[in-house]
Amino acid sequence: MYAGGRAVKGTTNDREHPPAGKRDVGELRPDGMGEAITACAGGVTAPKGFLAAGIHCGVKKEKDDLCLLVSDPPATAAAVVTTNVVKAAPIVVVKEQLARSTSIRAIVVNSGNANACTGDRGMRDAWTMVRAAASAVGADESEVLVASTGVIGQFLPIETIEAGIPAAARQLSPTGGTAAARAIMTTDTFVKECAVKVTIGGVPVVVGGMAKGSGMIAPNMATMLGFVTTDADLSPALLHSALVKGTEHSFHRISVDGDTSTNDMVAVLANGTSGAGLLSDASDPGYALFCDALECVLLQLAHMIVRDGEGATKFVEIAVAGGATEEEAVTAARSIAGSSLVKTAIHGEDANWGRVLAAIGYSGIEFDPARVEICFGHVPVLRAGYVIDFSEEEAKKVLSRKDIRISVHLHRGGHNASFWTCDLSKQYVDINANYRT
Amino acid sequence: MYAGGRAVKGTTNDREHPPAGKRDVGELRPDGMGEAITACAGGVTAPKGFLAAGIHCGVKKEKDDLCLLVSDPPATAAAVVTTNVVKAAPIVVVKEQLARSTSIRAIVVNSGNANACTGDRGMRDAWTMVRAAASAVGADESEVLVASTGVIGQFLPIETIEAGIPAAARQLSPTGGTAAARAIMTTDTFVKECAVKVTIGGVPVVVGGMAKGSGMIAPNMATMLGFVTTDADLSPALLHSALVKGTEHSFHRISVDGDTSTNDMVAVLANGTSGAGLLSDASDPGYALFCDALECVLLQLAHMIVRDGEGATKFVEIAVAGGATEEEAVTAARSIAGSSLVKTAIHGEDANWGRVLAAIGYSGIEFDPARVEICFGHVPVLRAGYVIDFSEEEAKKVLSRKDIRISVHLHRGGHNASFWTCDLSKQYVDINANYRT
Helix, strand or coil: CCCCCCCCCCCCCCCCCCCCCCCCCCCCCCCCCCCCCCEECCCCCCCCCCEEEEEECCCCCCCCCCCEEEEEHHHHHHEEECCCCCCCCCHHHHHHHHCCCCCCEEEEEEEEEECCCCHHHHHHHHHHHHHHHHHHHCCHHEEEEEEEEEECCCCCCCHHHHHHHHHHHHEECCHHHHHHHHCCCCCCCCCCCEEEEEEEECCCEEEEEECCCCCCCCCCCCCCEEEEECCEEEEEHHHHHHHHHHHCCCCCEEEECCCCCCCCCEEEEECCCCCCCCCCCCHHHHHHHHHHHHHHHHHHHHHHHHHHHCCCCCCCEEEEEECCCCHHHHHHHHHHHHHHHHHHHHHHHCCCCCHHHHHHHHCCCCCCCHEEEEEEEEEEEEEECCCCCHHHHHHHHHHHEEEEEEEECCCCCEEEEEEEEECCCHHHHHHHHHCCC | CCCCCCCCCCCCCCCCCCCCCCCCCCCCCCCCCCCCCCCEEECCCCCCCCCCCEEECCCCCCCCEEEEEEEEEEEEEEEECCCCCCCCCCHHHHHHHHHHCEEEEEEEEEEECCCCHHHHHHHHHHHHHHHHHHHHCCCCCEECCCCEECCCCCCCCCHHHHHHHHHHHHCEECCCHHHHHHCCCCCCCCEEEEEEEEEEEEEEEEEEEEECCCCCCCCCCCCCCCEECCCCEEEEHHHHHHHHHHHCCCCHHHEECCCCCCCCCCEEEEEECCCEEEECCCHHHEEEEEEHHHHHHHHHHHHHHHHHHCCCCEEEEEEEECCCCCHHHHHHHHHHHHCCCCCCCCCCCCCHHHHHHHHCCCCCCCCCHCCEEEEEEEEEEEEEEEEEECCCHHHHHHHCCCCCEEEECCCCEEEEEEEECCCHHHHHHHHHHCCCC
């Protein structure tokens, strides 16, 4: 029914009847792919050999603001970071660390302050966090990654964080995943974590993850942090490839407001404790399974971010079929997902296919508008040749749901792509206009 | 004080104290340029030899919805149309007409229905409007242009419009400019027209214009119509060049919501009745004067559209200096102007320079963030080297005004560009989510 998805056994898979509330477990879809993948409880501490903690150290007034994630033994790491030219200090530090060595034992994250646009002092503070975490968990400085999220342009209260890191280390626990996920939240309204299991070479392997983000979300990373752990064993090159491919199909295909942040990062740690053999060859069938499991976790986390989009009341999939290339399908889908007019129409539950067609029209792709077909849910609102003949009532019923799928057929080729976004509500304006008060 | 503007004598020119209300006459700026240009009353009928009418024919329930603009004698015409791949029928007709002949006697425009995405019948209806207007004013079919604006995807009530055109022709008047400007409005809240006078070769020449548009406004044309008239005399090639250059610096540098419409058009008619000689050589000093006057009118109309942006409460100039090229400065300015986070911060009157810097960061240009300077009005909020030391109170005072200027210095070269936008308010969401109710 839904192209491009991953099936996960034992999870909700009926789009038409999503569980209530914002805590829905993303999109787990019944298309028969990835039969080997099953959902499991927890997040970053679901795989073996990971400890985590989340505490309040004092960056924020009351809420938890410091997270520590530790792999024992050291893990192979890979990361994808923001494409914004303005890169926050921790992003620069992570790039430097991974360029030297991909063997990582800990990740330290603070929320409440992004340590962005803070010049030399920001760099010093990011390194201070690395050293403090290394010392607290008994690792080498080269074995620690760092991330920050929150307000831009203010110096970190670095003494507060330095004092907090040993306290967090004392709380490290193999069941600390949820506390860790809570401590990286900023404007998020719910904890974002998930985990899946896949059997590789007869051995069960777990991939778990947590993420934060709800504003400043755009296709190429955002104030969006994602951390994935696994007890699989991969070579650094293969782990990096898997992460790049996985983010391309997940975090790079969501948008809330189209603003790309300075602090985005998705990192993955693979510590090999599952006992499944080392994956170092891309043609190994176990690698394909791992990629599927990783993408499943990344996609679930990405969808949770969209569901938690600032002011969002609806979760919207834009599914474009019939592109001459996948890139073309993605470009059209991204343009629709980014249109304020489409997003407000969805908020108003109005079947305005004209705004959808216009957004494809200015996306930059070449196509024949007279061949385009558009459906809202199962209701065809525009048929080829500009034939418009649908029940407004039926379309309204589709749009009154919390989960909406807009599908477009370009009739140019066989390539498909989905993109996920949310509606644009007055609450988005409220949150972002009055965020200081 | 303001780079890139055109001075106009006899008009309000103090940005810090704009006249109250939305009817401000755009931006007429005191930088000493274009001394020869003076403002005058009226719009499209301000130049000699133009008649116009605006009536209610029945596309809309009550408001005026049909406009006729006639030049006597026939004028030389040029037009710039939407870049959207999805082009409404009247846009296709205008392109075909001007490809055959640039001698034009009339423009017929209806509001209330855009005749977009309407297939073969839409094309037939657009040609029917052309023929009806030609017949009503005694012109050849080849001498008429047509435009439509309003709802997308519905067939025109063509009999109603056909019946209305002769009625509009009977109302044609040399003082009909304002009625015409009113009849092309859709969600506009005020009439948009202006005119200027310039002396070319000792002979006074007038350029007048009207425009409509407030939603779906993006850099490359929008549901935005602009019609400019002049009694200057220009060769078709020179008139076209002047229009392309003028729109590049005006309509292509504004955005409200970033959505590019299917119906955008700016057309200019030059009928030569001023008695000033024919301009057919780009090196003629009279041509430069004409270009300045035309750009002045286009810029005023463009600014009126931004001021009337759906839900807009503030008019914002993004002035980027120090670009390595003009294109670079435009790219940075456009990115800032398009950021929902910047626009909501301005709505909330918050001096969030971080969002401005982040928007430059993802604009696609290369630059050193540590060298960037940002001012809100006269208040430097970010100095080079990430030095942040400003009075929040003073910044708040600037942001509490209706007219706000954000200036950015990239320190990469000597090229500057301005871009104009408005804030993003809850009312924008209201207008576009609930536009049918």
